[in-house]
Amino acid sequence: MKNLKHASFANPYPALTAHELGAALLPILERRFPLLASEFIGLFSHHTEGVNSSLVGLGSEFRLIALNDGERLNLELQHENSVCLSRTLALDPSTLFHEQLFGAVAQFINQLSPWLQEHHGLPPSTAFLGGWRCATHPERLNEPVIFTLPRVMCRISDQQLDFSCFHEDIWYAIDESLITFATDFTPTANPRVTGREDIPSCTDYVDNLIGLLNELAPTTADKVVIGREVKLTLERPIAPALLLRLIAPRPNPHYEYVFRWADEVAWVGISPETLLRKNGRSLVVEPLAGTRKGSHEHDKSARYRQELMSDLKELEEHETAAGLFFEQLSTVCESGSLSLRESRSVIDLGYVQHLKSLISGTVKTGLNVFDALAAVYPPATIWGKPLAACGERIRRYEQIERGFFTGGLGYFTLGDDANFALAIRTAKLTSTHIHVYAGSGIVKASDPYREWLETNNKMKPYLANEYVWNLP
Template identity: 55%
Template sequence: MKTVRHFACANPRPAQAVNHHGSAVLQALEQRHPALAAEFTALFSYPTDDGMVSLVALGSEMRIESAKDGDQVSLCLRHGDAVERRALFRLDRHQSYHAQVFRLAAVFLDEIRPMLLERHGLAPDTPLLGGWRCGTRPELVDEPLVFTLPRVLCRIDAATCRLRYVESEHCPAVDPDLFEQARELPPLPPLQVTRRQELPECVDYVDGLVDLLRAIAPDSEEKVVLARAVKLKLKTPVAPNALLRIVAPPRAGANYEFVFRWDGGDAWVGISPETLVRKEAGEVVVEPLAGTRKGSASSSKSERYRQELLNDGKEREEHETAAGMFYDNLASVCLPGSLTVRASRNVIDLGYVQHLKSVIGGQLKPGMNIFDVLAAVYPPATIWGKPLDLGGERIRQFELIDRGFFSGGLGYLTLGDDANFALAIRTARVAGHEVQVYAGSGIVQGADPYREWLETSNKMAPFLLNQFVALPEAPEPAWP
């Protein structure tokens, strides 16, 4: 590893929300170092007991890359143009795709960690940022997961700003004054939408749900999570960081906020309210979110929807099933007797929707790393369904989009095996003039197809219904 520079200072803007300061720092870095931004750009803001933390990253010093070709998966550690370690595995089509990929990644991480710590002299708290795609159709996934050790990393909380960068010919000196010089972001321009396309159209989505409900036995406890998307064509391109500031709440709250982009490609922007898994010092926590009602700016309506959510049998059953599956799966990797339910069916109000949330935690068994945990808990019922095998079959039969990173995971892991991953919901893909927004809904026997359509629309509201987005008039939907 080349020379690693470190700098720390008091946060020069303690009155500014940490997530907004992180966005301003990212914008400043992108403007000063466009070549690094083309390699890798990330902003990952997450809530803690002490407030928000923002990680801002640029450039790719090292990368854990994956490639899938048929039944073969290769993992490699790339350092610049050189490959330092490579492993090739073959998948078993009769076993869970995600569990196999994560177990392979667990072995690979254990192999490369000593090399990164000892040969390259990296600290245990060094983070790799990235995530994995949701493989609803594994045959279409050519890069299952990717994690990057950035050339430039900033960590910002309410009290302190820290800068770490790898000094080399690819990464010139980074000015530590950027924390002071990163001002409030300029006023956001409105997004002029020239075309809106529903993927699939409403009639086709409802017809598909009708067919799915016919396939589910009347007395079945089966659940299937089906997703759809809305594609917006913009008059002018939108920067991913600007889109995040458009859709994120004015003040930092319980949401994750993120922007991830590799090699100047499509960017993934999200404001997820759901912790998939968090790991620190051997403690593992999951926070399943399932069960939904719309939100409202009116306190009386919001309370009414809250009571409906708490008293609706379908929503409670959906949540208890998801939380129960998380508990059972987490128990397989935690020490016996350590697993506890710390909160159950709490209501979180995001303004545009309300959800039921539980918190489950335990101590990880010795010898296991974060990928072993992911192999046990992903995909959760909250984005897939139950039973898992049948849910996957139903998704492949009735879902008409490619999810990409939507409903996968995005966040970071450290070389010391701490980790924090958001489930990538409330997420959009940004590609130049196009923004594609995703949402899903859990379908059980007795579901109302039109109500499920409205639920997915409510979940997309931050991207589609805000003061900055001027949508073209859409025709009234035709119902069968």
């Protein structure tokens, strides 16, 4: 591996935000470096504390993966065709899978971060892009975690673009001409969708929820999140960056991302929810739970907002999620450091509105971001409460494979900073289909058909955006 090289360029298009520049730069880099793009492409844009930032990466210099064979978790740091570091953990069937997964990754990170800094001279700011799949069926999940340190990376702010690269034969092609065409682009040919399939059908979905509600009726605080899928058939393949351009709002005050590894399946999303971000020892989570239609319903949006803020079912769902976060963070944060900075505020995404809380704290000395994830994931916003019972109920009543949907996508650095979006408002893109996912929190007061309508509303960026998908 060669020494890491750097170059910075001023943003030539000050009217464009980092989100817009990232989305425009990704296809340019794909065309310039097709071999790197076949290994990995990653785009992760976020709006944090009022600042826009975007990371764009191609190629795979190092890769961190967790492999699950049902009895053990095998963690590896890979460089090209060799394994640099590895660690194995025997799985305990009596302990929640996600807790064991992130606990193992936390220990592995403590090993690989100093190794990469000492042996390869990488700075603490070095970022791995990637995430983890949601293990609703852990026995089927062969690769629950994957992160990539790209061969080429561009960090974008609203003011400038900072490139880094590992190899001389790639570095020569990185110059200011790369960004001269990085303008906001409008699709010249909208995708054509030739078919739609709801998985499960509306009738089956409602019937499943009726069965689930019969189980929840005797309880007082249980919640289960049940997801569903809409499968759209494409007339011809489309690029992940194009799909992102079609669905992402402008300006976007939240997250947008594209991730694709060598299996040619891309995950594209515009999540409004911070699962967890860490800067130094400061930790923040921003749970969203409780939903109504948004400001796109012009004359009714104020009414929906008032309903959201007063509906007992929505309030119960939100308080359950926020309360569980607070309880879990207390195990990894310094005593007395937890603060509820926002409670039941409303964010309006246009197609839907959500209740939001913001909880912050100081991580205990000696713990890293994956120790924190072991405590808080899966959150009640995508799983439910109590955790163990929800996993069993999801396996019986949900009829989809989630993959990265409701997992986490983002980055962590060797210095243990991180930003992870909860992967909602997310779709899986293949050469022939767009698989759109949404879930809904089910409590004893839920109306099954209303939950179906809520998931429809959550899918609107993909199903009813400005470039309407017209079926013949």
